[in-house]
Amino acid sequence: GRRDLRDLRQDLQIIFQDPYASLNPRHTVGRIVAMPLQVNGITPPGGVKRRVQELLELVGLNPEHYNRYPHEFSGGQRQRVGIARALALEPKLIVADEPVSALDVSIQAQVINLLRGLQRDLDLAFVFIAHDLAVIRHFCHRVAVMYLGRIVEIGDRDAIYTRPQHPYTRALLSAIPDVTTLGPAGRIRLTGDVPTPLNPPSGCRFRTRCWKATDRCATETPALTTRDGGTQLTACHHPEAGPVAVGVADAADAQEVTE
Ligand code: SF4
Structure with missing residues (x-):
C-alpha cells in the first residue's frame, strides 16, 4: 500500500546518474536537500536549516552555500548535493545509478572516495550500478554481472575478478x-x-x-547455481574453470581508482 511504501522509501534512497538533470535548477541547494525532510514531515531537533548545513558539510560542501543555485556549482559539487539529499533521511540502502559516469575523470575519484567514506562511516549499504570495471572493483564487496537484463554471475569481488566462471564475465574482464x-x-x-x-x-x-554454446544452451535456461557450495553463483551449463589469464587480473588491478 501507499502508506507502507512511503515508510519504506525513507530507508531506500537513490543517487542519480546525471547531476545536471537531477537537481531542480529553480530551487536553492538548501531547498533541494531539505525536500526529503519536508515531504516526510520530519523536523530535525536543531531545525531543517541546521540539518541541511550538516549534510552539506558531510559531503564536503561549504554549508554557507545553502542559498546558492545548482548552476553555481561544478558537476562534482552538484553530485555531492545529490548525495546530501540521498542522506537526508538517514537511509539504510542507497541505490547509486552510475553515480560518476557523467563526471569528469579527475572528479570521479573524489566522488567515489566520498561514497566509500560514507559507506564505512555511516554503515550504509549500496547497490552500485556501473559499467566501469575498475570503479566496481574499488567500491563493491559483492559483484553481480548482468547480460540482457539477467544476472549471469554473482560473487565476492575477488572471486569475480580473478576466477570468473561465466563466459560473459571472462569476456568483459578480458576487454579491460x-x-x-x-x-x-x-x-x-x-x-x-x-x-x-x-x-x-x-x-x-x-x-x-x-x-561454448551447445544445443542444451538453446533449450534449457541455466539457473544461478554454485559449483563448489561457495558463495559464487553462475548461470551457465558449461562454466569456465580456473583463474583468468595472467594479465587480465593485473590489468584490473592497475585500474584501481586513485585520487
Ligand atoms: S549456458 Fe551455454 S551459451 Fe550460456 S554462457 Fe554457458 S556455455 Fe555459453
Whole structure:
C-alpha cells in the first residue's frame, strides 16, 4: 500500500546518474536537500536549516552555500548535493545509478572516495550500478554481472575478478584495455550484436555470442547455481574453470581508482 511504501522509501534512497538533470535548477541547494525532510514531515531537533548545513558539510560542501543555485556549482559539487539529499533521511540502502559516469575523470575519484567514506562511516549499504570495471572493483564487496537484463554471475569481488566462471564475465574482464599487460591471446572478442531484450534468445540469453554454446544452451535456461557450495553463483551449463589469464587480473588491478 501507499502508506507502507512511503515508510519504506525513507530507508531506500537513490543517487542519480546525471547531476545536471537531477537537481531542480529553480530551487536553492538548501531547498533541494531539505525536500526529503519536508515531504516526510520530519523536523530535525536543531531545525531543517541546521540539518541541511550538516549534510552539506558531510559531503564536503561549504554549508554557507545553502542559498546558492545548482548552476553555481561544478558537476562534482552538484553530485555531492545529490548525495546530501540521498542522506537526508538517514537511509539504510542507497541505490547509486552510475553515480560518476557523467563526471569528469579527475572528479570521479573524489566522488567515489566520498561514497566509500560514507559507506564505512555511516554503515550504509549500496547497490552500485556501473559499467566501469575498475570503479566496481574499488567500491563493491559483492559483484553481480548482468547480460540482457539477467544476472549471469554473482560473487565476492575477488572471486569475480580473478576466477570468473561465466563466459560473459571472462569476456568483459578480458576487454579491460591495458597495452602493457594484455597480449592478443588474453583478449576474448565477442562477435555479433546484443540481441533485443524484447525478443531474447531461447535458453541462455548469451548463447548467440558464446563460444561454448551447445544445443542444451538453446533449450534449457541455466539457473544461478554454485559449483563448489561457495558463495559464487553462475548461470551457465558449461562454466569456465580456473583463474583468468595472467594479465587480465593485473590489468584490473592497475585500474584501481586513485585520487
Ligand atoms: S549456458 Fe551455454 S551459451 Fe550460456 S554462457 Fe554457458 S556455455 Fe555459453
